[in-house]
Amino acid sequence: MGNTVKQVNNMKLQNTVMQLRKVCSHPFLFDWPLDARTHQPILNEELVNASGKMMVLDRLLCALFERKHKVLLFSQFTTMLDIIEVSHSISPSSFPSLCLCHHTHFCLGLGP
Amino acid sequence: MQTHLSSSRTSQLINTLHAILKPFLLRRLKVDIETSLPPKKEYVLYAPLTVRQREVYDRVVTGGLREYLMGKGSDKAKKENGVEAMDVDAPRKLRSADGGKGGRKGKGKKKRKRYDVDGDDDEYFDRLEKEMVDGSQRRHEEDDVEEIGREYQYKATRESPFVKYIGLSRKVIPVPHG
Numbered sequence: 001m002g003n004t005v006k007q008v009n010n011m012k013l014q015n016t017v018m019q020l021r022k023v024c025s026h027p028f029l030f031d032w033p034l035d036a037r038t039h040q041p042i043l044n045e046e047l048v049n050a051s052g053k054m055m056v057l058d059r060l061l062c063a064l065f066e067r068k069h070k071v072l073l074f075s076q077f078t079t080m081l082d083i084i085e086v087s088h089s090i091s092p093s094s095f096p097s098l099c100l101c102h103h104t105h106f107c108l109g110l111g112p
Numbered sequence: 113m114q115t116h117l118s119s120s121r122t123s124q125l126i127n128t129l130h131a132i133l134k135p136f137l138l139r140r141l142k143v144d145i146e147t148s149l150p151p152k153k154e155y156v157l158y159a160p161l162t163v164r165q166r167e168v169y170d171r172v173v174t175g176g177l178r179e180y181l182m183g184k185g186s187d188k189a190k191k192e193n194g195v196e197a198m199d200v201d202a203p204r205k206l207r208s209a210d211g212g213k214g215g216r217k218g219k220g221k222k223k224r225k226r227y228d229v230d231g232d233d234d235e236y237f238d239r240l241e242k243e244m245v246d247g248s249q250r251r252h253e254e255d256d257v258e259e260i261g262r263e264y265q266y267k268a269t270r271e272s273p274f275v276k277y278i279g280l281s282r283k284v285i286p287v288p289h290g
Contacts, residue, residue, distance in 0.1 A: 013177050013178055016172060016173075019172045019177065020169065020172055020173075023161075023165055023168045023169050023172060024159075024161065024165065024169070026165075027162075027164045027165050027168050030168060030181060031181060049162070050162055050164050050165070051162060051165060052159040052160045052161050052162050052165065053159045055159070055162075056157060056159040060157075
C-alpha cells in the first residue's frame with residue numbers, strides 16, 4: 001500500500017490531455033497491477049483485454065500477418081511499447097519481432 | 113512588436129524572401145526523392161474503451177484521478193488471496209445494480225454513473241442470439257442531457273461499423289492459433 005501511495009505521489013497528473021492519451025492507450029500506463037504471489041507485473045491475456053486499443057491491435061496484427069505483411073509499430077509511450085512487446089511474446093502464434101526503444105543502446109540501433 | 117499586414121503584402125514578402133534565399137538554401141522533400149515506395153495510405157481506426165479504461169477516463173475528466181489510484185492501491189493490499197484470477201464476470205459485476213462504484217473510495221457523487229443505459233448487456237446478447245430482439249424497444253431514461261449524450265456515445269462506439277466488422281465483443285478474445 002505504501003508503495004502505491006509513493007508511486008502515485010510521484011506521478012505528476014496535471015496535464016489532463018496527456019493523462020487522457022495514456023488512458024485511451026492502456027490503463028496499465030498508470031498502474032501495472034502486480035501478481036499477488038510473485039509481485040511481478042502481471043503478464044497474461046489481461047494485458048490485451050484491459051485496453052480497447054490493444055484488442056483492435058491484436059485483431060489487426062492477426063489479419064496482417066495472415067496476409068504476409070511486415071508491421072512497424074510506433075508509440076511515444078515507452079511503457080506502451082513494453083506492453084505490446086510482452087503481449088506479442090506471450091501470444092502462441094507470435095512471429096519474430098524486434099524492439100527498438102529507450103532501452104536499446106544507441107549504437108546497436110544504428111548498426112549496419 | 114508585430115504589425116499586421118494584408119495577405120497580399122505577406123505573400124509578396126514571402127516570395128521576395130524565397131528569391132533571396134534560393135541560391136543559398138537547398139531543400140529536398142520526400143515527394144521529390146521517394147520513387148520506389150507506393151503512395152502512403154493513412155487510416156484512422158477508432159477503438160472503444162474497456163470498462164476499466166472508462167473508469168479511469170471518467171476520473172481524469174472529473175479530477176479524482178489521484179484519489180482513485182490511491183484507492184486501488186489500498187484495495188489491493190487488503191486482498192488476502194493469491195493470484196488475482198482473471199474474473200471474466202468482472203465487467204458484468206461492474207455494471208451491476210450498485211453502479212460498481214460501491215467498493216471504491218466513493219467520492220460521494222450525486223449522480224451515479226451507469227453504463228447499462230440500454231439495459232443489461234448480457235441479457236441483450238442472449239436475446240440477440242435467440243433473435244428475440246426488437247429494435248424499437250427502448251428504455252425510458254430521465255431527460256438528462258448528460259445521460260442522453262453518454263447513451264449516444266455508448267451506442268455509437270458499440271454499434272460502429274468498424275467494431276462490428278472486426279467482431280469485437282465484450283468477451284475475452286482468445287489469440288488465434290496458426
